Amino acid sequence: MYKQDNPIKNSHLVAAKLIDWYLRNHRDLPWRQSRDPYRIWLSEIILQQTRVQQGLPYYQRFIEAYPSVQALAAAPEQEVLRLWQGLGYYRRARNLHACARQVVEQHSGIFPQSYEVLQKLPGIGKYTAAAIASFAFQKAVPVVDGNVYRVLARLYGETTDIASPGAFKVFFNIGEQLIDRQQPDTFNQAIMEFGALHCTPLKPLCLYCPLQQQCWAFAHSQQHVLPVKSKKAAVRFRYFHYLVIVSADGKMLMRARPAGDIWQGLYDFYLLESALTLHEEPEALEEDPLLQELLRLQPMYEASPAYSHQLTHQRLHVRFFLFKLAEKQLRKLVFPPEFVWFSPSEAEQIPKPVLIQNYLKDVRF
Numbered sequence: 001m002y003k004q005d006n007p008i009k010n011s012h013l014v015a016a017k018l019i020d021w022y023l024r025n026h027r028d029l030p031w032r033q034s035r036d037p038y039r040i041w042l043s044e045i046i047l048q049q050t051r052v053q054q055g056l057p058y059y060q061r062f063i064e065a066y067p068s069v070q071a072l073a074a075a076p077e078q079e080v081l082r083l084w085q086g087l088g089y090y091r092r093a094r095n096l097h098a099c100a101r102q103v104v105e106q107h108s109g110i111f112p113q114s115y116e117v118l119q120k121l122p123g124i125g126k127y128t129a130a131a132i133a134s135f136a137f138q139k140a141v142p143v144v145d146g147n148v149y150r151v152l153a154r155l156y157g158e159t160t161d162i163a164s165p166g167a168f169k170v171f172f173n174i175g176e177q178l179i180d181r182q183q184p185d186t187f188n189q190a191i192m193e194f195g196a197l198h199c200t201p202l203k204p205l206c207l208y209c210p211l212q213q214q215c216w217a218f219a220h221s222q223q224h225v226l227p228v229k230s231k232k233a234a235v236r237f238r239y240f241h242y243l244v245i246v247s248a249d250g251k252m253l254m255r256a257r258p259a260g261d262i263w264q265g266l267y268d269f270y271l272l273e274s275a276l277t278l279h280e281e282p283e284a285l286e287e288d289p290l291l292q293e294l295l296r297l298q299p300m301y302e303a304s305p306a307y308s309h310q311l312t313h314q315r316l317h318v319r320f321f322l323f324k325l326a327e328k329q330l331r332k333l334v335f336p337p338e339f340v341w342f343s344p345s346e347a348e349q350i351p352k353p354v355l356i357q358n359y360l361k362d363v364r365f
């Protein structure tokens with residue numbers, strides 16, 4: 001619970017100060033000029049776990065390619081994934097597409113206004129539903145994101161662990177008491193922007209803060225303790241060995257990754273994963289019939305340097321082994337049915353993990 005010596009009092013004053021600060025200090029971002037729920041939704045999905053500077057060009061590209069929810073719904077999934085390439089978290093892109101389709105098919109192309117109904121759409125959680133309901137439809141629903149957790153925890157001395165399952169409800173309740181019901185859209189923008197620019201994680205600008213007088217953390221010198229967050233989940237290390245099989249005319253063998261692991265639906269090469277280490281030579285890998293056959297037909301493979309790639313809870317260590325094979329050699333091999341040949345220009349067009357894209361930029365066939 002928040003500290004008893006500083007309950008949520010002066011909520012009007014705090015909200016007014018946040019809005020006043022926002023009107024004088026906010027960044028001019030394209031989606032802020034819009035009340036169109038499609039644009040607001042698109043920007044929120046792109047910006048989840050992405051910095052504004054990184055997300056901005058993606059937002060512009062998506063709006064250009066798909067100016068309406070109908071246009072996005074009608075696009076092939078591969079094309080949407082291709083446009084998303086580089087942002088990571090590809091499940092978000094698939095949900096984005098599924099959501100557009102659902103809005104068109106089940107809501108006649110019009111985003112629902114209700115906070116609860118919005119959450120029934122794919123990829124729309126509590127935060128995004130609150131953002132759409134308030135920014136597009138002026139509903140008094142507080143947004144709660146990382147910035148809001150921090151600002152509220154500091155202002156009210158709220159010590160609930162923000163990684164705990166009950167945290168959202170605690171902070172949502174505080175937000176509900178604080179939100180300006182006349183202008184919930186501006187209030188929500190204000191508190192998020194204040195957290196992003198002023199009450200920042202490591203160097204909050206307390207000396208110039210309009211909320212000094214109302215801030216529990218400032219009064220008790222606890223800015224660097226709040227918000228309370230328990231440690232992140234451990235990182236899993238994985239070791240990928242890709243067999244890059246290339247024909248004499250430069251075509252490469254790739255497949256769309258299946259469900260149940262990272263990068264679902266993105267294209268990569270034949271993969272052998274080992275449990276403990278990244279090998280320098282494929283001979284060190286465990287028996288694999290295709291690898292054995294490749295080594296017999298073409299012992300002169302090219303090994304790439306080691307690549308490493310960070311995902312949210314996984315660190316990948318990766319090496320590529322390039323096998324160039326003549327037509328008659330290829331005829332002796334049997335590939336799993338999901339593998340397809342792509343020319344370099346075709347491979348350019350299909351959605352791929354950034355790691356694969358980087359390798360293709362580095363390698364010469």
Ligand code: SF4
Nearest residue numbers: 199204206209215218
């Ligand atoms: S005084 Fe410091 S900790 Fe408190 S709201 Fe302002 S910037 Fe944040």
